[in-house]
Amino acid sequence: MSAPVRWFVPGRIEVLGKHTDYAGGRTLVAAVDRGVTTTCTPVDGDGVIASSSAVPGELHLAAGTDPHLPAGHWGGYVQAVIDRLTDNFGPLAPCRLDVSSDLPLASGMSSSSALVSSVVLATADANGLTGSARWRRNVADEADLAQYLACFENGMSFKELAGAAGVGTFGGSEDHTAMVASRAGQLGQFRFCPIRLEKRVGFPADLALVVAVSGVAAEKTGAARDLYNRASLSTREILRLWNGATGRDDAVLANALEADPGAVELHSLVSGDDYLTRRLDHFLAESERIIPAATDALGSGDLEGFGAAVDESQEVAGSLLGNQVPQTVALARIARALGAVASCSFGAGFGGSVWAAVPGADAGVFADSWLRGYRAEFPVEAARATTLITAPGPSARRLD
Structure with a gap:
């Protein structure tokens, strides 16, 4: 050195x-x-x-x-x-x-x-x-x-x-x-x-990504880390049940789905556990259906279809995965009401941020309106909330 x-x-x-x-x-x-x-x-x-x-x-x-x-x-x-x-x-x-x-x-x-x-x-x-x-x-x-x-x-x-x-x-x-x-x-x-x-x-050049930091910390420590790890470890439990029942040695849940495309046997194995059933259903919805639909819609210029796919992702994150808090749910809903093309929470969950795709020319005004709407519903958290405007950028690099 x-x-x-x-x-x-x-x-x-x-x-x-x-x-x-x-x-x-x-x-x-x-x-x-x-x-x-x-x-x-x-x-x-x-x-x-x-x-x-x-x-x-x-x-x-x-x-x-x-x-x-x-x-x-x-x-x-x-x-x-x-x-x-x-x-x-x-x-x-x-x-x-x-x-x-x-x-x-x-x-x-x-x-x-x-x-x-x-x-x-x-x-x-x-x-x-x-x-x-x-x-x-x-x-x-x-x-x-x-x-x-x-x-x-x-x-x-x-x-x-x-x-x-x-x-x-x-x-x-x-x-x-x-x-x-x-x-x-x-x-x-x-x-x-x-x-x-x-x-x-x-990503359309005339759109910006506005991010609202909810003011609810998405910490990977303590109780929040335990919730995060539960979501992760539950897929291992589903896989353990699958490998035990089938005699296979699949490494991840996606491998099991290759052998059980309709997830019929997987569902039968977890039917007695509500959390594992919802965890499986979330994976099937998010990975196998929603993401391909959203990518195809965006690629064809169908922003309405893209927004609909993103809306479904936000909904199943709460109803199936269970990693949402009321504040992130509200931020996504408020963004859509303000005219965002699409809006969704992201990250580990249990707090954190929400993104919204909006016309770049309106991004600053949108960000201000978004925070005002959030403040009306969650004044304590909104006092810690911030927004930033960004766009898809390049990857890691050495700086000379």
Whole structure:
């Protein structure tokens, strides 16, 4: 390591695809023009000095050493990166990591995943790991990179690169795929386990994406993390029942559907459990029907059809998946009443943000009206709410 290295990783908007990726399902995603920048600078001494523009002070971190930080502290994510890179590639050179972000925190725009990914890319690049034979052998393309970045959070092994504790969330690689495989002005429809691009569709140039941060934090800690993990682990339980009954060894729910296209046997296996039944029905609706319909409608210029598909996604997120709060439901409803082409909550759920597609020329006025309407129904949360205007942007990149 001889000179500072800077990497920018964007946040992302999950247009559609709530809790589908880790079960092998589809998502429709885009990177945005905001994100996290990490600068890795060589220093004398030992370990890693880490600082964030959002938090005063510095952290002194070392691989394999517990920094004793509170749950959810940003430094815990940096520690997880240092530990995993050291385990996978050997000791890191002493460095300073300076992190800055213009993403709203706990908003559903994947600020934590962008933080982790930017620290990984800057640190790996500065240490020469990305040019090593071991890296090239395991991280050969965008799909590999997205999957490996996700493993820093979920703790799973990837090819030759052994797993570790991660950060305690049992999610998939949708966020990371959007961050490293997006194209400006387009939405990407991806399928997962393994990651593969199904199609890209242009986002109308005269539309903007307005995001309302609800003021209800979408934290992946404590009780909220437990709810998030329940949604994830329930797909594993459905798969356990399926493999046990059929003698198969399918890895994800989407594999089981290949053998049971109408989900007749799957439904029979979970019929005695209301939550598992709703979880299965949500996956079938969101991944197998709604997302292809929305992508096709947008690709053909049918904005009314696109809006109708998005409306259904919002409805089944509440009635089947159960990851909505009254505030996000209200924001989507208010946006549509104000004339948005489409509007939907996104992210892990249990708070977070809602996006709305509106004419770019009207985006500022719309954002103000949206907040006023929200304030009338939820004055306490609206006091913490914010809006931003964005558009589908390019993927992660090194900054020279």
